[in-house]
Each structure stands twice: as structure tokens, then as C-alpha cells.
Amino acid sequence: MVSVQKNGTHTCGGFLVSEQFVITAAHCFEKGDKLTVVVGAHELNRNSPRIAVKFYHIHPGYDSAELLNDIMILQLNKTIKYTKTIKSISIPKKDMNIKANSKCSVAGWGAQKTSGSASEQLMEVNVTIIDNKKCQKKWGQKTTSWICTFGKGGFCQGDSGGPLVCNGTAVGVVSFNEENNCDKPNVPNVYTRISKFLTWINAILKGVKQDYDY
Structure with a gap:
């Protein structure tokens, strides 16, 4: 779990999938941003070591209006050394459905209630998967990538970009x-389905060998 930060302040979550790559949400980046990530922290503070992002791989199909294909890979400007507190998490190896119920x-440093302030401590909560067709109907949207x-x-x-x-x-x-209803939402919470993007993810993780500047 990493904290994605702008100007030294937590804005989104994210997670390490290799020594040099973090997956997060595409909407966590706006043109001109210079993001950094904090790894290995449970409690965020100003002294947490930050790693600069070298390149922003935003999914080419990202739709900011509809928040479709809301996924981004951050390429860090240095390789992370794994420790007891810094590890990568596995992602699916093939397209898969998660059964309803x-x-x-889900974990993050986001607000614990609507209009609340961000949490200094990393929080985690159990959640229940809902049938995808029911979710699409509630939101009035047809997509297999949720x-x-x-x-x-x-x-x-503040929890955007974190892992389910x-x-x-x-x-x-x-x-x-x-919007503005974290406590008792009337519609489901939506996550980008990682397994729908494996070809793109693997191409970046395996294919990016050169150094880039954004």
C-alpha cells in the first residue's frame, strides 16, 4: 500500500505491483501534477520518505467524464527494495469474475465519514461484492470493467486508487x-476491474526498459 501525494499531501492510495511500478486510479492525476509516493508507511507524517514518479502511464481508454477505464500505472524513478513493511501485492493472472457476496x-488513508478529514493511520474495512449487472443497473451504465x-x-x-x-x-x-455520501450510499461503490486490463498492464511492466521523462 502506498500513499500517492501532491505537494507533500496525501491525495490517493495506490499499491506496489513490482519494485518500480504502482497501480492507482487515472483520476488521481491532472496534467501538470508532479506526484510522489510514500511506501512502507502505516502512519503518514511529513517525515515519510517520498519517491518521485518518473512516468505516468494513463490507460489510453480513460474517460474522465464517465470514469471508465480509471486506471494508471506510476513508474517510479528508482527501484524499491522490499522489506518487512514494503512488499508488492499480486494481481490476477487472467480475466476473472468475483462472485457476488x-x-x-479495501484499505486507505481517506476520510472515515462524509466530509471528514483524511486519516493519519492506514485503515482497512471488509466489503461485500455485489452482482455486476445489478451494479450497472443502479448506475445506469453498461460495462464489464467494474x-x-x-x-x-x-x-x-482520499481512498481513490487503493486496492480491492x-x-x-x-x-x-x-x-x-x-457523491457526498460515504456513510450510507444508495448506489454501490465502484472499482476498476484489474483483470480486464492485464494485457496493457503486462505490456508496461515487461516492456518499459528505457528511461523516460514526462
Whole structure:
């Protein structure tokens, strides 16, 4: 789990998938941003070591208006050394569906209630997967690139980009929820389904060998 930061302040979550790459949400980046990431921290403070982002791989199909294909890979400007507190998380190896009513978890430093302030401590909560067709109907949107959860508890402002974890595997990226209603949402929370983007992800993780500047 990493904190994606702008001007030294937490803005989004993210997660290490290799020694040099972080997956987060595409909407966490705006043109001109210079983001940094904090790795290995449970409690965020000003002294946490920050690593600069060398390149922003935003999915070419990202739609900022509809928040479709809301996924981005951050290429760090140095390789991370794994420790007891810094590790990567596995992602699916093939396209997969998560069964409705499965129990998973989501973590982040975001607000713990609507209009609340960001948390200094990393928080985690269990969530329940909802049938994808029901989710699409609730939102009035047809897409196979979502995973949704519904019920009490979930994510809030500042949790975007964090992982939805099922059985130890990151299967989703926190994308969006009902605006100004984290506490008792009337529609499901939406995550980008990682397994729909494996070809693109693997091409970047395996193919990027050169040095880039944004």
C-alpha cells in the first residue's frame, strides 16, 4: 500500500505491483501534477520518505467524464527494495469474475465519514461484492470493467486508487462512489476491474526498459 501525494499531501492510495511500478486510479492525476509516493508507511507524517514518479502511464481508454477505464500505472524513478513493511501485492493472472457476496477488503488513508478529514493511520474495512449487472443497473451504465461493493462501510474521499483485495490478490482499484455520501450510499461503490486490463498492464511492466521523462 502506498500513499500517492501532491505537494507533500496525501491525495490517493495506490499499491506496489513490482519494485518500480504502482497501480492507482487515472483520476488521481491532472496534467501538470508532479506526484510522489510514500511506501512502507502505516502512519503518514511529513517525515515519510517520498519517491518521485518518473512516468505516468494513463490507460489510453480513460474517460474522465464517465470514469471508465480509471486506471494508471506510476513508474517510479528508482527501484524499491522490499522489506518487512514494503512488499508488492499480486494481481490476477487472467480475466476473472468475483462472485457476488464474496467478502473482500479495501484499505486507505481517506476520510472515515462524509466530509471528514483524511486519516493519519492506514485503515482497512471488509466489503461485500455485489452482482455486476445489478451494479450497472443502479448506475445506469453498461460495462464489464467494474467490480462493485454495496452495504455499510467502504471507501471515501482520499481512498481513490487503493486496492480491492480478495483472497490476498488485488482485483480492483478504488474508482468512485455516490457523491457526498460515504456513510450510507444508495448506489454501490465502484472499482476498476484489474483483470480486464492485464494485457496493457503486462505490456508496461515487461516492456518499459528505457528511461523516460514526462
